[in-house]
Amino acid sequence: MAFIPSLGGRRGRNPVSAPRPTPARKSEYVVDCAVYVDGKRLxxxxxxxxxxxxxxxxxxxFVWIGLHEPDAEQIQGVAETFGLHELAVExxxxxxxRPKLDRYESNLFIVLKTVRYVEHESPTTANEIVETGEIMAFLGKDYVVTVRHGKHSGLHDLREELERSPERLSAGPAAVLHGIADWIVDSYLAVSEAxxxxxxxxxxxVFAPRNPVGAEQMYLVKREILELRRAVMPLANPLRRLAEGCSPLIPDEVRSYFRDVDDHLTTVSERVTAFDELLTTLLDATLAKITLQQNSDMRKITSWxxxxxxxxxxxxxxxxNFDFMPELKWKFGYPLVMVVIFTACLVLYRIFRKNRWL
Incomplete structure (x- = not known):
């Protein structure tokens, strides 16, 4: 059946005659484990x-098993069952x-970075803007194993969305990998818009008359955009390889949809690059304003x-303590000296004001 990415209305799942498995107690690290036949979950x-x-x-x-932050001992049984490579498991x-795609003898291993926009009142006071996590996926002929790190990167909603479209899941494990990649890149778009x-x-x-933004806050925002850039930019090569058919595990009907995801990623990459360049300009402007303010302060201090x-x-x-001083015993000497001091100070003040030092 052809791979159809668009979603229609909610579809009910037709009953599938299959032997009911022995109930298994879920482990803390196993989020879900399901069997799909003809795109329908048994x-x-x-x-x-x-x-x-x-x-x-x-x-x-195929089997889709989702794990959340397993340790080496917990993932060992899954790795042995599906024949996962020890380096990829590590x-x-x-x-x-970093986002990457490794090809092994019987499976693919892909790393994708997830991002979440952290709500805040203002970027001028925020301590964090972007939170990152990771999703790793092992793709085989009849299985896909997803390993998630981070609290915000749950795949429950995506799994339900795919299960409402059996025609998508009928394309096999590659359809799940496409769904994950598409969902992550869509989240990149949402974060970049925010x-x-x-x-x-x-x-x-930054360009307001009384600038409330300091250099430290600008560096923080710059750091956050670099964190987003590290998540987005390296993913271009893995997606391009999947779209070009780097493995027979990616059917032809799925490859074209990876090209669409790659196009969306290109849009995000261009945005992030533009943000980075703009932030560099804003940071330079902030430092220039700070330097000008410091120069102005120094001129004021020097003038006073x-x-x-x-x-x-x-x-x-x-x-x-000399006995003979000019006008020392003249009764108008003190007022005269005060007038001279005041006049000299006033003249200097007017000169500095005229030259905009004060």
Whole structure:
């Protein structure tokens, strides 16, 4: 059946005659484990061993098992059942990987970064704007194993959406991988749109007469956009390889839809690049305004120091204990000295004001 990406209305699942598996108790790290035949989920709860045995005994369908932050011991049984490569399993456990696509003898291993926009009152006061996580996927002929790191990257809604479109899941595990990639890139678009509003607010704040944005806050926003860039940019090569058919595990009818995801990623990449360049310009403008403000402050300090130097000098002269000083015993001497000091200070003040130092 052809792979159809568009979703219609809600579709009921037709009952499928299948032996009901033995109920399995879910582990903390196993989010869900399901068997799909002809795009429809078989009823019941499955362990990964029972699920793969069911699929291979039928000779059709596939298993989708979702894991959340398993450790090396917890994932070992899944790795042995599906024949996952030990290097890929190690990457899946330890996380903190860049987006990549590794091809092994019987499966593919792909790492995708998830992002979430952190709500805040203003980008000028926020401590965090973008939160990242990871989803790793092992893709085989009759299985897809997803390993999730992070609290915001749950696939429950995506799984339900795919299950409402059996024609999509009928294309096999590659349809699940496409759904995950498409969902993640769509989240990139949503985050970039929210980020664009923040940057517009930041731009207005930077060029406001009384700038409330400091260099530290600009560096924080710059760091957040770089974090988004590290999630988006490296994914281009894996998606392009999937679209070009790097493995027979990706059917021809699915490859074209990876091209569509790649196009959306290109849009996000262009946005992020533009954001990065604009933030660099805003950061330079902020530093320039800070430098100008510091120069202005230094001119004011220097001007007042020059004005204060006049009375300091005069008073210092008269503070020397000599018997013979100009007009020392003249009764108008003190008022005259005060007038001279005031006049000199006023002249200096007017000069500095005229030159815009004060």
């Amino acid at each position: 009823p019941g709860r499955w362990t990964h061993t029972d699920a793969v045995a069911e699929v291979r005994s039928r000779g059709e369908g 990457d899946a456990v330890h996380a903190h990987q 980020f664009e509003n923040d940057i517009d607010l930041l731009e207005r704040a 120091a020059a004005i204060v130097a006049v009375p300091t000098m005069v008073v210092g002269v008269y503070g020397m």
